Amino acid sequence: MGxxxxxxxxxxxxxxxTHEEQIKEILEKEKVTFYIGFDPTADSLHVxxxxxxxxxxxxxxxxxxxxAIIGGGTAMVGDPTGKTDMRKMMTREEIQRNANKxxxxxxxxxxFSEGKALMIDNAEWLLELNYVKFLREIGVHFxxxxxxTAECFKSRLERGLSFIEFNYMLMQSYxxxxxxxEYDCKLQLGGDxxxxxxxxxxxxxxxxxxxxxxxxxxxxxxTSEGKxxxxxxxxxxxxxxxxxxxxxxxxxxxxxxxxxxVKCLKLLTFLSMEEIEKxxxxxxxxxxxxxxxxxxxxxxxxxxxxxxxxxxxxAEALFGQGGVAKDMPSTxxxxxxxxAGMNVLDLLIKVKLISSKGEGxxxxxxxxxxxxxxxxxxxxxxxxxQDFKENELMIRKGKKVYHRVILIK
RNA sequence: GGAGGGGUUCCCGAGUGGCCAAAGGGGGCAGACUGUAAAUCUGUUGUCUUUCGACUUCGAUGGUUCGAAUCCAUCUCCCUCCA
Numbered sequence: 001m002g003x004x005x006x007x008x009x010x011x012x013x014x015x016x017x018t019h020e021e022q023i024k025e026i027l028e029k030e031k032v033t034f035y036i037g038f039d040p041t042a043d044s045l046h047v048x049x050x051x052x053x054x055x056x057x058x059x060x061x062x063x064x065x066x067x068a069i070i071g072g073g074t075a076m077v078g079d080p081t082g083k084t085d086m087r088k089m090m091t092r093e094e095i096q097r098n099a100n101k102x103x104x105x106x107x108x109x110x111x112f113s114e115g116k117a118l119m120i121d122n123a124e125w126l127l128e129l130n131y132v133k134f135l136r137e138i139g140v141h142f143x144x145x146x147x148x149t150a151e152c153f154k155s156r157l158e159r160g161l162s163f164i165e166f167n168y169m170l171m172q173s174y175x176x177x178x179x180x181x182e183y184d185c186k187l188q189l190g191g192d193x194x195x196x197x198x199x200x201x202x203x204x205x206x207x208x209x210x211x212x213x214x215x216x217x218x219x220x221x222x223t224s225e226g227k228x229x230x231x232x233x234x235x236x237x238x239x240x241x242x243x244x245x246x247x248x249x250x251x252x253x254x255x256x257x258x259x260x261x262v263k264c265l266k267l268l269t270f271l272s273m274e275e276i277e278k279x280x281x282x283x284x285x286x287x288x289x290x291x292x293x294x295x296x297x298x299x300x301x302x303x304x305x306x307x308x309x310x311x312x313x314x315a316e317a318l319f320g321q322g323g324v325a326k327d328m329p330s331t332x333x334x335x336x337x338x339x340a341g342m343n344v345l346d347l348l349i350k351v352k353l354i355s356s357k358g359e360g361x362x363x364x365x366x367x368x369x370x371x372x373x374x375x376x377x378x379x380x381x382x383x384x385x386q387d388f389k390e391n392e393l394m395i396r397k398g399k400k401v402y403h404r405v406i407l408i409k
Numbered sequence: 410g411g412a413g414g415g416g417u418u419c420c421c422g423a424g425u426g427g428c429c430a431a432a433g434g435g436g437g438c439a440g441a442c443u444g445u446a447a448a449u450c451u452g453u454u455g456u457c458u459u460u461c462g463a464c465u466u467c468g469a470u471g472g473u474u475c476g477a478a479u480c481c482a483u484c485u486c487c488c489u490c491c492a
Contacts, residue, residue: 255446259447285446291446367440368440
């Protein structure tokens with residue numbers, strides 16, 4: 001029966017901690033208020049945030065109180081960490097809109113009721129800061145020399161770093177101080193790339209309050225090849241079903257590399273370590289079973305059980321034998337559009353499986369397009385009403401991309 | 410403020426008057442092999458038509474020329490050095 005710390009640790013989530021012993025201790029004995037910051041720079045959270053959310057959920061389950069900080073103020077400055085060039089500035093409105101979406105998504109993981117968790121926008125205090133006052137109270141505590149030695153600035157120094165970005169660290173540190181003072185928040189968590197920013201906050205608290213605060217960072221979600229995970233050809237893998245359908249989401253995890261399955265199970269599901277161990281024993285083909293579990297569990301967490309089941313069924317119907325999948329992407333077509341016959345290429349375009357006719361021709365030439373499971377041999381093929389079975393037509397591109405066309409009479 | 414360098418197709422990056430829809434790499438997509446994996450190999454990767462071909466693209470706008478990504482002018486953005 002270990003503490004959350006052990007749980008997080010054995011799942012391989014923890015990257016660095018500031019004071020291992022003390023953190024273990026407070027996590028075991030106290031109800032700790034901690035925070036994680038989220039940058040509202042996109043209109044949806046993506047898998048990159050997923051791990052942070054898992055951590056928050058784990059912590060909350062262990063009785064601690066999470067604060068999700070929406071970086072409404074800091075987003076107006078831009079975190080230089082890991083960016084090769086300056087981030088584009090965002091308007092208040094954009095940030096606000098994004099922040100609202102975040103809250104919805106976070107609510108699936110964290111219970112915000114009865115003050116069990118808080119969500120705060122740091123714009124609340126950052127936007128009102130008085131420059132001179134800030135410099136006098138906060139700025140004095142930072143040594144430029146030391147900041148420059150931080151890895152995140154070092155790399156940027158070669159390319160150029162604007163003053164505004166340079167200040168990001170101060171603002172994030174100030175957040176921590178503020179939360180420490182007002183909410184007794186003494187632990188900051190974050191991705192491993194946030195390490196130096198977190199240290200900044202801890203330092204600041206020590207100097208201003210003469211009290212100890214703690215920090216802990218988590219593994220960044222990367223593939224075994226060291227690439228950031230969750231990037232797809234269409235961009236990030238979003239948690240918003242409007243931006244990434246549950247089916248695609250499921251498929252992403254269904255298709256992770258062998259080497260990453262166990263890691264993902266540990267990091268992204270609540271399955272017990274015993275169950276994961278069991279799955280980790282699987283070899284070769286059987287690994288697919290583990291991948292199914294992974295895909296199902298992760299989809300369930302993000303989109304709910306119902307969607308996860310649907311996605312799984314859809315996938316099985318398609319990749320297993322026969323069966324009709326109801327929940328893959330589909331497009332409706334009206335009878336009069338099809339009555340006279342419609343060229344495959346036009347149909348493919350309509351259904352957005354291809355973006356140009358040239359692409360379609362190429363795919364067909366290479367044997368990558370199937371209609372109702374029959375390989376399309378020529379781009380001249382015309383599809384008409386007779387091709388629909390029970391008002392449905394199945395189009396497949398390559399091996400994995402399916403699309404259902406529904407005929408509306 | 411002064412001096413210099415630069416903006417090329419998804420990304421990086423060649424290309425300095427016709428042979429350029431534009432090398433090479435990366436990435437993407439498809440095919441083979443497989444396990445809805447990885448690795449590998451092959452093809453492909455502006456649009457339209459596919460057969461020749463037509464059209465649009467090299468920061469923006471004008472200009473020179475039979476012909477411009479390549480030359481000129483103006484504008485714009487970025488970077489480096491100096492102050």
